[in-house]
Amino acid sequence: MGLKDGQENPVAPGAVVPGARDVGERYPLQAPLGRSGDPDVDALGGAVTITKAEALVAWGRKNSLWPIPFGTACCAIEFMGTVSSVFDLSRFGAEVVRFSPRQADLMIVSGTITYKMGPILKRIYDQMCEPRYVISMGVCASSGGFYDNYCTLQGIDKIIPVDYYIAGCPPRPEAVLQAVVELQNRLQRTGA
Amino acid sequence: MTTTTTTPSTVDLTKLRNKIQGGILEESTLPPMPCVRVKREALLETLEFLRNDPEYRMHQLKEITVVDGLYLRESERFELVYLLHNLDTQKRVAVKCRVEEDDAHVPSINHLWRAANWGEREAFDQYGVKFDNHPNLKRILNHHEFVGHPLRKDYNIFRGHWCSEAETLLDELELRRKMFPERIADADHDPGETMILNIGPSHPASHGTLRNLVELDGETVLYCVQEIGYLHRGFEKSAETHEYNQVVPYTDRLNYCSAISNNVGYVKAVEELCGIEIPPRNQAIRVIMCELSRIMDHLVCNAANIVDLGALTNFWYLFNLREKIYNVIEGVTGARLTNSYARVGSLWADITPDFIEQVRGLLAEIPQHVDDTMKLVARNRIFIDRTVGIGKISPDDAIAYGYTGLCLRATGYEHDLRKAQPYYGYDQYDFEIPVGHQGDTYDRIMCRFEEIKQSARIVEQALDSLPDGPYRADHPMAYLPDKQTRTYANIEGLVNHFKIVMHGIQPPKGEVYSWTETPNGELGFYIVSDGGMKPYKCKVRPPCFYLYSSFPDLVEGQMVADVIAVLGSLNIVAGELDR
Ligand code: SF4
Numbered sequence: 001m002g003l004k005d006g007q008e009n010p011v012a013p014g015a016v017v018p019g020a021r022d023v024g025e026r027y028p029l030q031a032p033l034g035r036s037g038d039p040d041v042d043a044l045g046g047a048v049t050i051t052k053a054e055a056l057v058a059w060g061r062k063n064s065l066w067p068i069p070f071g072t073a074c075c076a077i078e079f080m081g082t083v084s085s086v087f088d089l090s091r092f093g094a095e096v097v098r099f100s101p102r103q104a105d106l107m108i109v110s111g112t113i114t115y116k117m118g119p120i121l122k123r124i125y126d127q128m129c130e131p132r133y134v135i136s137m138g139v140c141a142s143s144g145g146f147y148d149n150y151c152t153l154q155g156i157d158k159i160i161p162v163d164y165y166i167a168g169c170p171p172r173p174e175a176v177l178q179a180v181v182e183l184q185n186r187l188q189r190t191g192a
Numbered sequence: 193m194t195t196t197t198t199t200p201s202t203v204d205l206t207k208l209r210n211k212i213q214g215g216i217l218e219e220s221t222l223p224p225m226p227c228v229r230v231k232r233e234a235l236l237e238t239l240e241f242l243r244n245d246p247e248y249r250m251h252q253l254k255e256i257t258v259v260d261g262l263y264l265r266e267s268e269r270f271e272l273v274y275l276l277h278n279l280d281t282q283k284r285v286a287v288k289c290r291v292e293e294d295d296a297h298v299p300s301i302n303h304l305w306r307a308a309n310w311g312e313r314e315a316f317d318q319y320g321v322k323f324d325n326h327p328n329l330k331r332i333l334n335h336h337e338f339v340g341h342p343l344r345k346d347y348n349i350f351r352g353h354w355c356s357e358a359e360t361l362l363d364e365l366e367l368r369r370k371m372f373p374e375r376i377a378d379a380d381h382d383p384g385e386t387m388i389l390n391i392g393p394s395h396p397a398s399h400g401t402l403r404n405l406v407e408l409d410g411e412t413v414l415y416c417v418q419e420i421g422y423l424h425r426g427f428e429k430s431a432e433t434h435e436y437n438q439v440v441p442y443t444d445r446l447n448y449c450s451a452i453s454n455n456v457g458y459v460k461a462v463e464e465l466c467g468i469e470i471p472p473r474n475q476a477i478r479v480i481m482c483e484l485s486r487i488m489d490h491l492v493c494n495a496a497n498i499v500d501l502g503a504l505t506n507f508w509y510l511f512n513l514r515e516k517i518y519n520v521i522e523g524v525t526g527a528r529l530t531n532s533y534a535r536v537g538s539l540w541a542d543i544t545p546d547f548i549e550q551v552r553g554l555l556a557e558i559p560q561h562v563d564d565t566m567k568l569v570a571r572n573r574i575f576i577d578r579t580v581g582i583g584k585i586s587p588d589d590a591i592a593y594g595y596t597g598l599c600l601r602a603t604g605y606e607h608d609l610r611k612a613q614p615y616y617g618y619d620q621y622d623f624e625i626p627v628g629h630q631g632d633t634y635d636r637i638m639c640r641f642e643e644i645k646q647s648a649r650i651v652e653q654a655l656d657s658l659p660d661g662p663y664r665a666d667h668p669m670a671y672l673p674d675k676q677t678r679t680y681a682n683i684e685g686l687v688n689h690f691k692i693v694m695h696g697i698q699p700p701k702g703e704v705y706s707w708t709e710t711p712n713g714e715l716g717f718y719i720v721s722d723g724g725m726k727p728y729k730c731k732v733r734p735p736c737f738y739l740y741s742s743f744p745d746l747v748e749g750q751m752v753a754d755v756i757a758v759l760g761s762l763n764i765v766a767g768e769l770d771r
Contacts, residue, residue, distance in 0.1 A: 069396075114421075114424055115354055119355055
């Protein structure tokens with residue numbers, strides 16, 4: 001059940017993700033050495049870090065993004081370039097590419113999404129476990145690109161929420177890396 | 193250097209004339225081939241005669257398409273165009289037939305050429321022309337909830353239709369069961385106990401956009417049906433709303449693994465339409481770029497194919513080489529993947545001074561990368577067991593399905609347009625065409641590896657003999673005149689500048705079918721011009737459309753894991769398949 005023409009988009013682009021809180025600032029993960037305030041901990045000489053559970057979870061999320069590539073077109077070839085040895089997404093800790101939505105929390109939509117593909121994209125997104133994030137790679141996924149015509153969906157944000165948009169047709173691999181890093185920074189900062 | 197325009201194929205049509213007598217309405221040419229327009233009543237007979245008569249033996253149907261004549265003539269709105277090809281003699285013939293809008297149907301020729309099955313479905317989907325007695329006349333590129341026929345001239349390009357859910361495809365499976373009832377009768381499992389499995393479109397090995405539904409008896413595939421169109425991006429409609437040179441970026445995204453081949457294929461067609469001769473330097477640069485693209489395409493195809501078989505290391509080996517080629521091509525074209533390098537009668541820019549040096553460096557590295565990979569797979573038991581004899585097709589079947597290019601050669605039938613109908617001086621380069629033995633997955637993979645080496649040979653020779661001189665054609669439509677010496681100097685220069693800025697390229701009225709040998713096979717462009725600045729119609733003949741239509745025949749009877757292996761070896765690129 002895609003949206004009908006004219007129907008409101010459930011999650012507007014750039015909207016604050018529900019539940020996002022600024023945990024990182026209040027509870028920095030790494031307590032400065034020797035200033036935890038607890039003499040027992042300080043006695044251990046920094047081998048122990050005190051933090052809040054939320055911040056720990058945020059840290060874990062940040063460093064264990066498992067992407068599912070929803071690659072349909074030319075951008076998918078650049079995504080292949082991003083994960084292969086020259087650009088190497090694994091340097092940023094997000095290389096466990098999983099093709100099952102149930103094992104992934106970051107969907108990278110790379111390629112044109114047509115109306116025909118719409119229901120499939122929605123279904124795959126729905127199958128992902130929360131919390132889940134979406135990066136829209138390339139102008140096609142973001143806005144339909146130069147395919148402004150009868151068969152191309154004018155942006156995936158008409159059917160699923162998007163966290164980061166990457167410009168370019170196709171974006172360079174560096175741009176994809178930047179989007180992943182930005183997402184990681186946000187996770188660290190806000191925990192979601 | 194040879195001339196750039198394709199030599200017309202001369203076919204003596206006397207015999208056909210005698211046979212069809214009253215049925216032929218008009219004889220003309222669809223450059224570069226002769227063309228006959230027949231009455232609908234005589235269409236089937238004409239096509240059958242052209243196929244079976246020993247003098248013509250048109251064993252391949254290249255393309256079926258429709259021209260919507262809404263703005264061209266008063267009556268008989270739809271004109272069907274059939275392009276036929278004899279692969280042995282290289283003779284080609286076009287057959288046309290006009291029908292009225294309210295009576296838009298013609299007999300199906302599905303029983304003559306298997307390639308007609310999908311071709312007719314596409315014509316029905318895009319134009320609404322019906323084909324009588326077609327076994328399964330349903331939409332193919334657009335989804336099942338689509339209303340109208342988008343390539344009709346009166347269809348608004350922006351009118352999209354939401355699709356609420358995917359089709360079940362069970363109706364097509366039922367058709368397939370009816371076609372081969374013995375398979376289910378011989379199966380180990382009873383009819384109710386077989387398993388129906390959906391593969392794709394969101395599946396890593398189905399390239400993100402191909403969908404198959406298979407019925408399994410244990411692990412053996414009994415029936416397979418396909419659905420395509422998930423990446424139908426409206427290339428042809430978009431081309432009709434853009435100026436000739438503006439279409440070039442769209443062609444990049446057909447076969448995006450080798451974008452420049454598509455650019456060149458398209459501009460070659462427009463040049464033939466306008467009668468522009470490109471200079472030798474341009475031809476040689478196009479050859480170099482196309483062959484580098486061929487190498488890149490084969491690299492990514494084999495890399496992905498072998499990954500699908502479970503061997504990941506090859507992917508890194510082959511993709512590294514691809515990255516190196518990217519870097520060199522980027523230096524000239526400014527883009528890694530979607531290069532948009534060719535222009536009508538010209539190129540985006542001449543090659544850079546250090547390009548030749550860099551390409552030579554690349555050529556030195558290619559054998560190393562290929563050999564590294566071959567060491568891992570060539571004598572690997574798993575690889576051989578999973579590829580040899582899997583997904584076989586005979587040359588006759590392949591031709592009937594419309595196979596061209598590498599997949600046809602893998603069956604053992606030697607046919608390469610670079611040799612058979614050379615263009616851009618391919619006849620001056622010394623290279624071989626690898627052919628396979630039995631048209632299985634193994635042959636296709638190995639032919640690709642061999643073609644990489646042969647393409648490298650061509651590039652080397654082209655570099656050695658790269659002519660100096662201008663890279664742009666001496667033609668008013670090929671480039672903006674120089675400001676100081678022409679635009680501001682004389683009135684012709686000024687008018688030329690004005691014309692090209694305001695009106696762009698305006699080919700004379702007419703039509704053309706032009707082909708090139710791309711990594712996947714014969715990429716054809718059929719362009720109709722009404723004299724305006726945009727193509728009236730721009731139809732692509734995508735090689736993998738026809739390759740993929742044979743897929744059920746390749747995988748039925750094999751194991752389910754082989755579906756993946758075979759799919760990868762055909763190199764189906766969705767952008768080209770669905771356009
Ligand atoms: S953004 Fe460009 S490169 Fe990416 S899928 Fe769209 S057309 Fe292809």
